[in-house]
Amino acid sequence: KVTFFSRPYKGYEFIAPWVPVVGLEIHAQISSNSKLFSGSQVQFAAPPNSLVSFFDASLPGTLPVLNRRCVEAAVMTGLALNCSINKKSLFDRKHYFYADLPAGYQITQQRVPIAVNGRLSYSLCIDNKMSQMVTKTVRIKQIQLEQDSGKSLHDDTRSQTLVDLNRAGVGLMEVVMEPDMCCGEEAAAAVRELQLILQTLGSSQAVMAEGQLRVDANVSVHHPGEPYGVRTEVKNINSIRFLAKAVDYEIQRQTEELENGGTILNETRAFDSKLGCTVPMRDKEGKQDYRFMPEPNLPPLILYDAKYLPANTNHQQVVNIDWIHERLPDLPSVKRAKLVEQYGILPEHSFTLLNEDGLTEFFENVVKQTQMKPKKVIGWVLNDLLSYLKQHSLTVKESPVSPFLLADLLNLLEKKEISSTAAKQVLAELWKGEGKTALEIVKEKELELIQDQKELEQICQAVIDGQENEVIMMVLGRNQKVLNKLIGLVQRETQGRSNPVLVKQLLEKKLSE
Amino acid sequence: MKKTLYVAHFALIAVVFAIIPNAGQPLGVLDGIPIAVKDNFSTAGIETTCASNMLKGYVSPYNATVVQKLLDQGAVLLGKTNLDEFAMGSGSTDGVFGPVRNPWSYSRQYKEKSVPKSHSEDKDANWVITGGSSGGSAAAVSSFTCFAALGSDTGGSTRNPAAHCGVVGLKPTYGLISRHGLIPLVNSMDVPGILTRCVDDAAVVLGSLAGHDPKDSTTIQDNFKPFELPNLTDVSKFSIGIPKEYHAPGLSNEILALWSKAADLFKNAGAKVIEVSLPHTRYSIVCYHVLCTAEVASNMARFDGLEYGHRSDMNKSTESMYAATRREGFNDVVRGRILSGNYFLLKQNYENYFIKAQKVRRLIANDFVKVFRSGVDILLTPTTLNDAVPYMEFIKEDNRTRSTQDDILTQAANMAGLPAINVPTALSERGLPVGLQFIGRSFQEKQLLTVAKWFEKQVKFPMIQLEEVKRHDHGVFQHQKSASFS
Numbered sequence: 001k002v003t004f005f006s007r008p009y010k011g012y013e014f015i016a017p018w019v020p021v022v023g024l025e026i027h028a029q030i031s032s033n034s035k036l037f038s039g040s041q042v043q044f045a046a047p048p049n050s051l052v053s054f055f056d057a058s059l060p061g062t063l064p065v066l067n068r069r070c071v072e073a074a075v076m077t078g079l080a081l082n083c084s085i086n087k088k089s090l091f092d093r094k095h096y097f098y099a100d101l102p103a104g105y106q107i108t109q110q111r112v113p114i115a116v117n118g119r120l121s122y123s124l125c126i127d128n129k130m131s132q133m134v135t136k137t138v139r140i141k142q143i144q145l146e147q148d149s150g151k152s153l154h155d156d157t158r159s160q161t162l163v164d165l166n167r168a169g170v171g172l173m174e175v176v177m178e179p180d181m182c183c184g185e186e187a188a189a190a191v192r193e194l195q196l197i198l199q200t201l202g203s204s205q206a207v208m209a210e211g212q213l214r215v216d217a218n219v220s221v222h223h224p225g226e227p228y229g230v231r232t233e234v235k236n237i238n239s240i241r242f243l244a245k246a247v248d249y250e251i252q253r254q255t256e257e258l259e260n261g262g263t264i265l266n267e268t269r270a271f272d273s274k275l276g277c278t279v280p281m282r283d284k285e286g287k288q289d290y291r292f293m294p295e296p297n298l299p300p301l302i303l304y305d306a307k308y309l310p311a312n313t314n315h316q317q318v319v320n321i322d323w324i325h326e327r328l329p330d331l332p333s334v335k336r337a338k339l340v341e342q343y344g345i346l347p348e349h350s351f352t353l354l355n356e357d358g359l360t361e362f363f364e365n366v367v368k369q370t371q372m373k374p375k376k377v378i379g380w381v382l383n384d385l386l387s388y389l390k391q392h393s394l395t396v397k398e399s400p401v402s403p404f405l406l407a408d409l410l411n412l413l414e415k416k417e418i419s420s421t422a423a424k425q426v427l428a429e430l431w432k433g434e435g436k437t438a439l440e441i442v443k444e445k446e447l448e449l450i451q452d453q454k455e456l457e458q459i460c461q462a463v464i465d466g467q468e469n470e471v472i473m474m475v476l477g478r479n480q481k482v483l484n485k486l487i488g489l490v491q492r493e494t495q496g497r498s499n500p501v502l503v504k505q506l507l508e509k510k511l512s513e
Numbered sequence: 514m515k516k517t518l519y520v521a522h523f524a525l526i527a528v529v530f531a532i533i534p535n536a537g538q539p540l541g542v543l544d545g546i547p548i549a550v551k552d553n554f555s556t557a558g559i560e561t562t563c564a565s566n567m568l569k570g571y572v573s574p575y576n577a578t579v580v581q582k583l584l585d586q587g588a589v590l591l592g593k594t595n596l597d598e599f600a601m602g603s604g605s606t607d608g609v610f611g612p613v614r615n616p617w618s619y620s621r622q623y624k625e626k627s628v629p630k631s632h633s634e635d636k637d638a639n640w641v642i643t644g645g646s647s648g649g650s651a652a653a654v655s656s657f658t659c660f661a662a663l664g665s666d667t668g669g670s671t672r673n674p675a676a677h678c679g680v681v682g683l684k685p686t687y688g689l690i691s692r693h694g695l696i697p698l699v700n701s702m703d704v705p706g707i708l709t710r711c712v713d714d715a716a717v718v719l720g721s722l723a724g725h726d727p728k729d730s731t732t733i734q735d736n737f738k739p740f741e742l743p744n745l746t747d748v749s750k751f752s753i754g755i756p757k758e759y760h761a762p763g764l765s766n767e768i769l770a771l772w773s774k775a776a777d778l779f780k781n782a783g784a785k786v787i788e789v790s791l792p793h794t795r796y797s798i799v800c801y802h803v804l805c806t807a808e809v810a811s812n813m814a815r816f817d818g819l820e821y822g823h824r825s826d827m828n829k830s831t832e833s834m835y836a837a838t839r840r841e842g843f844n845d846v847v848r849g850r851i852l853s854g855n856y857f858l859l860k861q862n863y864e865n866y867f868i869k870a871q872k873v874r875r876l877i878a879n880d881f882v883k884v885f886r887s888g889v890d891i892l893l894t895p896t897t898l899n900d901a902v903p904y905m906e907f908i909k910e911d912n913r914t915r916s917t918q919d920d921i922l923t924q925a926a927n928m929a930g931l932p933a934i935n936v937p938t939a940l941s942e943r944g945l946p947v948g949l950q951f952i953g954r955s956f957q958e959k960q961l962l963t964v965a966k967w968f969e970k971q972v973k974f975p976m977i978q979l980e981e982v983k984r985h986d987h988g989v990f991q992h993q994k995s996a997s998f999s
Binding site: 054057058059060061062063064065066093095097099102103104105159161163289291292293296297298299317 | 554555561568573574575577692693695701727729730734810813814815816819821828831858863
């Protein structure tokens with residue numbers, strides 16, 4: 001399937017029609033108390049080699065015992081990604097020698113994985129405008145259960161390698177995305193959506209910085225109509241932002257290489273985040289034959305659904321796909337649709353809400369506590385609140401302005417006690433987090449709208465009187481521009497404490513007299 | 514045989530010590546019973562070597578489930594027994610501690626019959642092997658140093674030495690007894706084996722060991738109920754099958770005759786005895802070779818010197834350390850099987866070798882299914898091709914050749930996962946034990962052992978007469994006047 005490259009690629013001229021093809025292999029660490037095949041604990045940043053059972057250390061005579069929670073996590077994820085769940089799946093051994101692989105093989109699912117043939121929908125904004133979003137789909141080839149390896153740290157000064165087996169045996173879901181993506185942005189958006197899904201399901205915490213979500217990209221380029229080019233695998237990508245960079249760099253590198261008459265090697269490359277480029281990895285010299293073999297100590301994994309559940313089964317011993325399906329939480333796409341429907345906000349808005357951790361809750365809390373319509377609240381949350389947080393690299397949780405404070409402010413605005421310009425000023429003060437309420441700041445800075453109509457009328461009259469030329473112009477017919485100028489003058493006079501709508505009405509009334 | 518005497522006394526002392534602390538309530542059926550365990554079972558706090566340099570000094574931190582079960586019953590562990598390195602072999606001659614000597618080498622029965630080649634020859638020179646790979650366990654039971662021993666059986670490793678040492682050797686159905694803690698050779702065929710002096714004892718030990726183990730996902734979930742064997746008198750309800758393919762090339766005339774006599778015994782007692790066919794028997798050796806070496810290559814991958822066991826001093830790089838460790842730690846037999854196994858698992862060979870062998874394995878297993886479905890209850894076959902050969906003769910051929918020859922009669926039961934038992938039958942012309950094998954239906958150990966027990970009673974296999982022991986204990990080990998089967 002050839003995806004025709006339909007828009008100009010950022011960064012260089014659209015000269016030669018090279019079609020980039022990007023596939024992804026994503027490893028998500030399963031969120032569970034214990035490991036995939038043994039009872040030792042799963043915990044981030046524990047003292048080295050403190051979470052290692054006899055089986056994890058590959059002591060002779062130890063046997064794997066499958067962790068039920070890991071199976072459920074994989075089934076949940078498979079269902080969320082619209083996969084077919086294989087009622088019978090198998091475990092295999094993948095052999096290679098490495099210091100962080102104590103048994104000399106990894107237990108994985110090569111022949112028949114637990115879930116296949118799914119799809120993931122994700123959205124991108126076109127041309128950096130939040131107003132235009134397009135939905136894309138990437139096919140999920142399969143999801144398989146497998147063991148994580150330990151960690152090895154190379155200490156060159158002392159010519160030694162330090163091995164920490166805490167992570168050895170932790171459950172992973174490998175999610176394979178078909179090469180349906182065409183650039184870094186698509187890859188990043190797809191991964192971001194997968195991350196949100198996993199976090200919603202709870203099957204993985206999917207925090208890239210803690211190694212709970214690892215992405216390898218397969219990149220190649222070819223001319224349309226021709227077969228796919230040689231692909232490279234890019235590893236060592238530590239964030240979604242770096243994923244986009246790495247993929248785009250690699251596409252560019254390959255394109256330039258081929259344009260200059262060179263060839264692409266089928267190799268593994270590492271992304272160097274400092275230099276912003278990919279470099280060949282020395283580890284993998286030549287192709288490895290993993291000598292796959294069925295894992296003889298684990299019988300086939302059989303899953304049931306309500307229809308085929310045998311009569312006398314012990315509920316503890318059985319994983320029921322239908323039971324899991326019934327208990328799936330709302331996925332991000334469903335959540336977004338509900339937000340749009342419930343609050344009348346735009347799809348792009350719901351996107352941003354879900355994209356920031358905690359922002360949806362913040363928004364909903366504000367809406368609950370204010371009379372302002374959600375359609376208006378959203379602007380304050382996305383434009384004012386969010387941009388401030390971004391500027392200061394704060395998370396929603398760290399916001400010095402709580403939903404209550406913002407709701408309170410918006411209420412003042414809604415009751416027309418202050419103008420929106422004033423409201424922005426108040427917000428700027430609230431950021432300082434000095435514990436004052438909006439009302440206190442308004443009083444302090446004297447930002448209240450002038451409520452006394454008579455006072456306002458007097459000011460309007462004064463302004464009109466002082467602007468004879470403008471009045472003549474108005475009579476001659478250039479209404480709007482003059483009117484706006486007059487409104488501006490009134491605002492200046494009142495130091496922003498006049499309601500522009502009311503002022504316009506008063507001026508118009510006076511001028512018509 | 515000073516060593517035997519020492520061990521026998523030690524056994525008495527151990528029994529005494531075992532009883533005193535537990536004064537009052539016996540822990541279980543095996544309370545105070547001395548047992549031995551093959552050195553490929555993990556024993557907590559006790560060195561577990563698999564007779565290999567790779568694990569010399571390795572002290573396991575946990576007990577194998579079967580060991581734990583025996584200890585929970587109050588059994589007294591006398592020691593770990595010798596074997597072929599990593600259970601690879603059929604003579605118990607290729608372990609790092611040296612070969613195991615068959616106690617029958619020192620029996621009056623053997624010495625009477627053996628003619629030294631010349632007077633100057635060392636009397637000891639023609640001692641015979643135990644068979645393998647659980648030779649140490651078989652020898653321990655055979656020489657009265659313990660009442661029962663654990664072996665393992667992957668291709669015949671419990672039944673073969675049982676036959677050569679004149680003891681009962683039971684291979685249970687795959688999935689009945691936990692393999693947790695049994696250092697694996699071939700995960701899909703290994704079972705813990707039971708060696709005892711009589712069939713009743715085997716049933717008792719089986720009763721303590723069988724049952725689901727959550728730590729071993731290949732054990733069946735069904736509840737297992739220990740059983741007592743009935744004293745069968747009437748075998749007329751049974752149908753005994755005689756598989757013609759077990760008249761294998763190399764089967765000695767002596768054993769052939771014995772086999773025939775045994776069949777007649779059943780016939781005369783009223784049982785239905787019929788010839789059956791297991792047509793794929795002749796492919797089992799090659800099939801076993803492929804599957805066994807493939808799993809060995811995989812199972813041995815963990816021995817890299819990093820976490821436990823032998824580690825080479827070579828430290829130029831991780832890879833060179835691995836290579837040196839494995840070269841130093843493993844003997845030729847193990848390394849040979851690793852190389853073969855890796856070859857068969859290569860991507861380009863996997864389909865033609867490994868997959869094909871799995872298919873052949875299914876055919877072999879189906880042979881048995883068909884025969885048992887046709888109304889046959891138990892199969893009767895020889896266990897070995899010959900009686901035990903002298904060590905000096907045995908080592909003239911390499912391990913692989915010997916295994917190929919010796920496993921032919923026992924291996925198919927491992928392929929099919931079926932229960933099988935060696936019952937000592939008679940002494941050969943050379944005064945050495947010969948046993949016959951019964952193979953039963955999956956999980957029908959009770960039926961299998963019931964028939965075996967009946968047979969055992971008929972043949973009255975003679976007791977080993979160990980000369981030195983006899984000298985010290987007049988009257989304890991009486992010379993049995995047996996109407997012996999041969």
